[in-house]
Amino acid sequence: MASFHVMSDARGMHVQPKVRRITTADLKDALRLGVEDFWAKPSHYVFLCLIYPIVGLILTRWSSGSNAIQLVYPLMSGFALVGPFAALGLYEISRRRELGMNTSWRRALDIRHSPALFSIAAIGFMLLVLFLLWIYTAQAIYTGLFGSQSPASVGGFLREVLTTSRGWMLILLGNAAGFVFAVIVLATTVVAFPLLLDRDVGAVSAIETSARAVIKNPLQMALWGLTVAVLLVIGSIPLFAGLAVVVPILGHATWHLYRRTVEPERAQQVRRPM
Structure with missing residues (x-):
């Protein structure tokens, strides 16, 4: 039964799980095991994840029909957040x-029965806020370069972006801002949700553990983030259809990455009461 505690675990303690140093081999192994989990029942997971390409198509249709063509790319890339x-x-x-x-x-x-449900919801809300901030930032960059006038057509917008100096500036500034948001999400949630499903340590400890995992394994986590980004782009290209396969594989792989990054519960260290 879930109880309302996000700053600490159910005992009111701030738990600090021990983080391991991992290698590139661990990343490969996590992806391999993610593929194995997916192939155990691929039709079930494809069905479960069809919502992602469907939502992608709806958002693209909405942005095109609402004269917000400039937001198609931010919406697509924002999925990673x-x-x-x-x-x-x-x-x-x-x-x-x-x-x-x-x-x-x-x-x-069954996650709705998790004792860490409120902590999971708290971090989920944080990600939603970051996503909305990213969309606002992307729109602000566009407005600063192109003004408040929305693009008249997809073709005209693409020509403007790819053949003009302000278009290249939009690409540069937009991707730089997106990179900052992606780093924030990676550093705060790379193992946060699997950790909370495994043991109810509280939202603060889950975020802190993710940050320590990134600090201890900067190159490996950067490679993991790049791998996730590339696979999501590949999955999004054919009308988002590939996300129905890419998302479950990455989801399963993230669980196995968590297992390789964080010590089992018996090794956790309790620092102080909250």
């Missing part, structure tokens, strides 16, 4: 498979 939260059900499936439990796709909904 909320991806850690969107993959919650997949972490749960991998957790259950690891324990030899029922892994029906319906079991992905």
Whole structure:
């Protein structure tokens, strides 16, 4: 039963799980195991993740029909910001498979019974705020370079972006801003959600553990973030259809990355009462 505690665990303690140093081999192994989890019941996971390409198409259609063509790319790339939260059900499936439990796709909904539900929701809300800030930032950059007038057509907008100096500046500034947001999300949530599903340590400890994992493994985590970004782009290209496969693989792989990055519960260190 979930209880309202996000600053500490259920005992009112601030838990500091021990973080391991990982290698590139661990990243490859996490991806391999993610693929294995996916292939265990691929049709179930594709069905479960069809919502991602559908939402992508709806957002693209909305932005085009609402004279907000300039937001299509920010919306597509912004998926990576909320991806850690969107993959919650997949972490749960991998957790259950690891324990030899029922892994029906319906079991992905069992996260609603997690004792850390409020902590999970708190971090999910943080990601939503970051996503909205990213969209606002992208629009502000566009307005600063092109003014408040929306693009008249997709073709005209692409020509303007690819053949003019202000278009190249839009690409440069937009991707730089997006990189900052992506780093923030990676540093605060790379293992946060799997950790909370595994043990109720509280939102603050989960975010802190993710940050320590990135600080301890900067090159490996940078490579992981790049891998996630590249796979999401590849999955988005064919009308977002590839996301129905890419998202479950990445979700399962993230669970296994967590297992390689954070020591088991018996090794956790309790620092102080909150």
